[in-house]
Each structure stands twice: as structure tokens, then as C-alpha cells.
Amino acid sequence: MLTRRLIVCLDVKGGRVVKGVRFEGLRDVGDPVELALRYEQEGADEVTFLDISASNEERDTLLDLVRRTAERLFIPLTVGGGVRTADDVGRALRAGADKVSINSAAVARPEVLTECAERFGAQCVVASIDARKDGSGWRVHTHGGRKPTELEAVAWARECVARGAGEVLLTSIDQDGARSGYDLELTRAVADAVDVPVIASGGAGNAEHVREGLTRGGADAALVAGILHDGLTTVGAIKSLLRESGLPIRSTT
Amino acid sequence: MRVTLFDYGAGNIHSLAKALATAEGVDVRVEVDPARAVDTEVLVLPGVGAFGAAAARLAPGREVMRSALERGLPCLGICLGMQLLFDSSDEGEGQGLGYFPGRVTRLAARRVPQIGWNQVDEDSTLSGAKLDTVYYAHSFVCRAEDASVVTGWTTHEEDRFPAVVRRGRVVGVQFHPEKSSSSGVAFVRAFLREVAS
Numbered sequence: 001m002l003t004r005r006l007i008v009c010l011d012v013k014g015g016r017v018v019k020g021v022r023f024e025g026l027r028d029v030g031d032p033v034e035l036a037l038r039y040e041q042e043g044a045d046e047v048t049f050l051d052i053s054a055s056n057e058e059r060d061t062l063l064d065l066v067r068r069t070a071e072r073l074f075i076p077l078t079v080g081g082g083v084r085t086a087d088d089v090g091r092a093l094r095a096g097a098d099k100v101s102i103n104s105a106a107v108a109r110p111e112v113l114t115e116c117a118e119r120f121g122a123q124c125v126v127a128s129i130d131a132r133k134d135g136s137g138w139r140v141h142t143h144g145g146r147k148p149t150e151l152e153a154v155a156w157a158r159e160c161v162a163r164g165a166g167e168v169l170l171t172s173i174d175q176d177g178a179r180s181g182y183d184l185e186l187t188r189a190v191a192d193a194v195d196v197p198v199i200a201s202g203g204a205g206n207a208e209h210v211r212e213g214l215t216r217g218g219a220d221a222a223l224v225a226g227i228l229h230d231g232l233t234t235v236g237a238i239k240s241l242l243r244e245s246g247l248p249i250r251s252t253t
Numbered sequence: 254m255r256v257t258l259f260d261y262g263a264g265n266i267h268s269l270a271k272a273l274a275t276a277e278g279v280d281v282r283v284e285v286d287p288a289r290a291v292d293t294e295v296l297v298l299p300g301v302g303a304f305g306a307a308a309a310r311l312a313p314g315r316e317v318m319r320s321a322l323e324r325g326l327p328c329l330g331i332c333l334g335m336q337l338l339f340d341s342s343d344e345g346e347g348q349g350l351g352y353f354p355g356r357v358t359r360l361a362a363r364r365v366p367q368i369g370w371n372q373v374d375e376d377s378t379l380s381g382a383k384l385d386t387v388y389y390a391h392s393f394v395c396r397a398e399d400a401s402v403v404t405g406w407t408t409h410e411e412d413r414f415p416a417v418v419r420r421g422r423v424v425g426v427q428f429h430p431e432k433s434s435s436s437g438v439a440f441v442r443a444f445l446r447e448v449a450s
Contacts (some may be wrong), residue, residue, distance in 0.1 A: 002409065003370045003386060040434060045370060070267040076388060076432050093301070096267040098390070098432065121303055123366040123390040166366045166390075197368050220369065250370045250386045252434070 003248045004214045005045040005221035006238055007078075007199060008228060010035055012049045015061045019229055029229050033069050039228070040075050042235040043252035047073065048101070048169075048223065051081030052144075063095040070096025080128055080169070086115040093120060101126035101169050104142035107149055107156075110163050117164025122196075125167075127160035129153060131186060132173040138186050145173040153186065154193050161194045168198045169223065175203025179227065182209060187217030199223050207238040211245050254445065257293035258283045259334075261310040266299045269331065269431040273297065276442045287314025291321040295449045300332025300429060304357065304393070305345020307333055312347065319350045327422040327449035329441070332391055335418065335425030339395050353418055353425065354398040362410035366392040371428075373416045376405035378424065382443035384417070385436055387428035394427060422448050 010017045010032055017029040029035070036047045049069075051062045059082055066079055079092045080101030089100045106113050106127060116125045130145045131138040131153035138153035157168050170190050172183035182200045191198040197220035200213035210222045227233055243249045256273050258266055260283045270281045284290040287310065296318075311318070322328055322338075330338045337349045342357035349357070360367060373384040384405055394414035397403050405417035407427070418425045424444060430437035 001371065002364075002367065005369055067267065071271045074268060074272060074431060074434050074438050076390070076429075098268075118303075121301065121366075122392065123368055124301070167368055195363050195365070197364065220364075 001248050002220070003045075003250045004242065006043075006210065006235060006242075007046040007048055007221050007223045008039040008044045008235070009048045009050055009201070009223050009225040011052050011225070012062060012065065013052050014058050015065055017229075018052070019226060032065055033072065036069050036073050036077070039235060040073055043239055043250075044075065044235050045221070045250055046076045046078065048078040048080065051079065053082065063091060066092060066095040066097050078126060080126070084112075086112060086119055089116045089120060089125075093124060099124045099126050099167070101128040103128040103130065106160060107140065107142050107151065110159065113160055113163040113165050117166070122164050122166035125165050126169050127157070127165035127167070128169040128171070129157055129160070130171045130173050133183070133186075138189075141173055145176070154189050157190045157194050161196050165196065167196055168194060169201055170198055170219075171201040172203055177226070178203055179205030181205065182213040182217055182219075182222070184212060184217040187213060187219050191218035191220075197221060205232075207233050207241040210238050211241055211247070214242065214247060215245070254279050254295060254449065255293050256281050256295040256297060256445070257290050258297045258299055259287060259290040260285050260299070261307045262302055266301075269297070269299050272431040272438045272441045273445070275438055276445045279445065287311050288317045290314065291318050291326060294327070295445065296321070296326055296328040298328065298330040298334025298337055300334045302333055303345055304333065304336060304342040305347055307337060308342075308345065308347025308349060311337060311350070315348065315350065319352065322350065322352050322423050325422055328424070329444055330423070330425040331431070332427060332429055335427055336393060336395055338418070338423065338425045339397075342393060344393050352423055353395070353402055353420065355396045357393050357395050359392060360394055360409055360414070361412040364410065366390060367409045371407050371409060373405045373407055373428070376417065378404040378417045378419055379440065379443045379447050381447055382436070382440045384440060387416070387430065387433040387437060389428045390432075391427060395425070424448060
């Protein structure tokens with residue numbers, strides 16, 4: 001049986017892991033390679049680098065970073081942020097990423113998902129969706145959650161998968177950074193609507209929230225960031241709780 | 254020991270190259286020409302891409318590679334690289350190496366691709382590294398005609414498929430050992446020690 005995954009996300013800018021609230025007041029958290037290796041040792045099932053750089057110069061730094069990480073990290077590495085074309089995806093994969101997440105570019109031109117899936121396989125194409133509650137549904141936003149679109153999140157997730165995405169990374173903008181738990185309703189709605197793995201993101205404040213995202217939310221994987229970097233909990237503590245709850249979890253002891 | 258990675262295009266081969274290089278005395282080389290790739294002590298077929306495109310890249314050197322394997326060249330095929338050891342695939346045109354009889358077909362499951370960590374059952378591949386939970390990222394699996402070559406099985410939803418096949422000095426794995434953390438790296442090193450030496 002497939003185990004549920006715990007994915008650690010590192011926000012990267014200018015070759016360093018940074019942390020801030022809504023990309024403001026950024027502070028340095030550490031070296032991405034060292035942090036990725038530490039989380040692998042602690043039992044993380046995957047690592048994601050989210051590039052929050054503003055410039056192309058910084059993006060080149062990211063590819064170099066991916067290269068140095070892939071040489072030492074022996075769990076899957078996903079890279080996201082600023083990916084626009086199939087060529088961008090190709091460069092990230094060549095540098096050593098196993099998967100690439102695509103967000104705003106897919107909204108602007110959904111064909112890019114198909115192009116990537118045909119060239120590199122659906123298993124490395126992650127559709128990243130940022131959604132905000134809007135009436136009885138959820139509206140897709142782009143550009144780090146700042147720009148609303150015409151798209152409804154559940155329908156958009158279905159379309160992304162139909163176009164070739166092999167996974168959906170689903171972030172609740174409302175919950176992001178709030179540490180009061182994932183948007184379980186949103187997660188459940190998308191998980192029920194698509195046949196590919198859904199990664200719950202945005203809002204985890206403790207291990208219990210992760211458990212709820214995987215059980216009530218129906219997600220295959222949960223993405224965590226700040227609560228680990230801040231030392232509020234550990235990979236081991238989260239996985240212990242998940243295992244005690246009867247979820248299939250990869251053991252690393 | 255000279256280890257050659259046959260590079261047929263897309264995908265991450267850095268982690269695999271480094272996993273191989275963790276073994277002592279291993280010299281890893283990357284080769285894009287399939288006929289020249291067999292001039293080595295160990296051949297590795299890495300695992301990212303689509304069958305059709307990979308088979309096309311393999312075609313000019315297919316016979317040379319196949320006979321090298323039959324003569325006993327140690328080989329490790331990973332994911333798509335394992336599939337290339339079989340006859341053909343529903344994923345795309347072209348011929349594999351046909352070292353293992355059988356066809357590659359789509360996983361019979363609701364959730365495809367299978368992405369994530371899953372269990373290997375009844376693993377008898379190597380004595381020095383027992384497989385436990387390993388990382389998969391694939392939509393297709395190898396339907397081995399001869400079940401006796403299967404040295405480990407995995408089940409995704411209701412579909413039980415070969416996780417590992419072995420005949421002689423050729424081993425194919427559907428999962429990614431280079432992405433399966435320390436136990437996956439240990440498997441690669443044990444392969445080099447037990448099968449290739």
C-alpha cells in the first residue's frame with residue numbers, strides 16, 4: 001500500500017532558505033542543501049524548493065543549488081516558482097529536480113502542462129494551485145495569491161489533471177501562515193475530484209493538523225514548512241502521530 | 254570499477270550517479286551512445302522519460318547491448334530502464350532489449366501515476382540489502398512472462414506487479430533506489446558488490 005507522505009517545503013531566495021509572512025520581512029533560515037539533508041535524516045519523505053526570487057539572476061542561482069542538492073539528497077526533490085515553459089522544466093530536471101511544480105504559467109497557458117507531460121512524463125508535472133474561499137467554492141489565484149482568476153479550484157484541478165499533471169499541490173491562501181490547520185473542505189473536494197495524488201498545503205500548525213489533512217481532508221501528502229523551521233514540532237513527532245493513527249507511514253528507524 | 258550510465262535524454266541522473274559513486278573504487282561515466290555504453294564493467298539504465306523516445310535512442314545500439322547482457326555484462330535498469338529490459342510497451346512505439354520476455358502495460362489502478370513510497374514484498378534479490386519501503390514514480394509496469402525472474406513484488410491498489418526482476422547479472426527495479434533514502438543507496442551498493450563484482 002502506498003504510504004502517506006510528509007513533504008518539507010523550503011522557500012529559497014538568492015541561494016538561501018528564507019522565511020517571512022507573505023514574502024515580507026524575510027529572514028535567513030539557513031543553507032538549503034544542509035537543511036534538505038537534515039530533513040531527509042529526520043525522515044521527511046520529500047523536499048520541495050519554492051523559488052521566491054524576483055530576478056533571473058537569482059533563478060540561475062537556484063539551478064546551481066538544485067544541482068548541489070541532488071548530488072547529496074537521496075529522496076525526491078521538487079522545484080517550483082517562476083517556471084514558465086517546458087524548457088524551464090527541462091532545465092530544472094537536468095539540474096537534478098525530480099518534479100517541477102507549475103502555477104501561474106499553467107493558468108496563463110494550460111497547454112504547458114500537456115507539453116511537459118509529453119516530454120518528461122506526468123510523474124514529474126505538479127500542478128500547483130493557490131485557492132481562496134469564495135462563496136460556496138474556492139477561487140484560483142496566481143502570483144503568490146495576489147491575483148484572482150476566473151477559475152474555480154475544483155474544476156481547475158480536474159482540468160490540470162486532464163491536461164497531464166501527475167500531482168496537485170493545493171494551497172489554501174486563507175489558511176497559509178495561520179497555523180490553524182489545512183482547509184479540510186477544500187482538500188477533500190479536490191482529493192475526491194481527481195485521480196492523482198493531492199498534497200495539502202497552507203495552514204499546518206501542529207502534527208494533529210497534518211493528521212486531519214490526510215484523514216478528513218483525504219490528501220495523499222501534506223506539505224509543512226514554518227512549524228519545522230521554527231522548531232514547533234519535528235518530522236519524527238508528526239510521523240509518530242500519523243503512525244499511531246493507523247495511517248501507512250514510511251518508517252525510517 | 255567502471256560504471257556507465259546510458260543517458261537517453263530527459264531527467265535527473267545526478268542522484269543516481271552520486272549513489273553509485275558512494276561505493277568504493279567506482280568510477281562513474283555518462284554515455285549517450287548506446288553501442289559505446291557497453292564498453293564498461295557495469296551498465297546502468299536510468300529511469301526517467303517515456304518508452305517511445307528512449308527506445309528510439311536505444312535502437313542503433315540495441316543488438317550490441319542485448320548481446321553484451323547475454324554474455325554477462327552486469328546491468329542495473331531503473332524504472333523506465335527496467336522497462337527497456339523487456340520486449341515492448343503500451344506507452345510507446347519501438348522495441349526494448351527483450352532480455353526479459355514480457356510487455357510493459359499501464360498500472361491497473363485508479364490512482365495513476367503511482368507516486369510515493371510503497372512496500373516491496375518477498376524480496377530475494379540481494380543478500381546484503383533487504384528492500385523495505387521504496388520510492389515509486391511511474392504509470393507503467395513490466396508484466397514478466399516468466400514469474401521466476403521476479404525477485405520482489407509490490408501492490409498498488411489491486412495491481413500486484415514486479416518490483417524487481419533478476420536473471421544472471423541483470424537486475425531491473427521499478428522503483429527509484431537513488432530516491433529511496435539510505436536503504437535505496439545501500440541496495441545500489443549491494444548490487445555493485447554482489448552482482449557486478
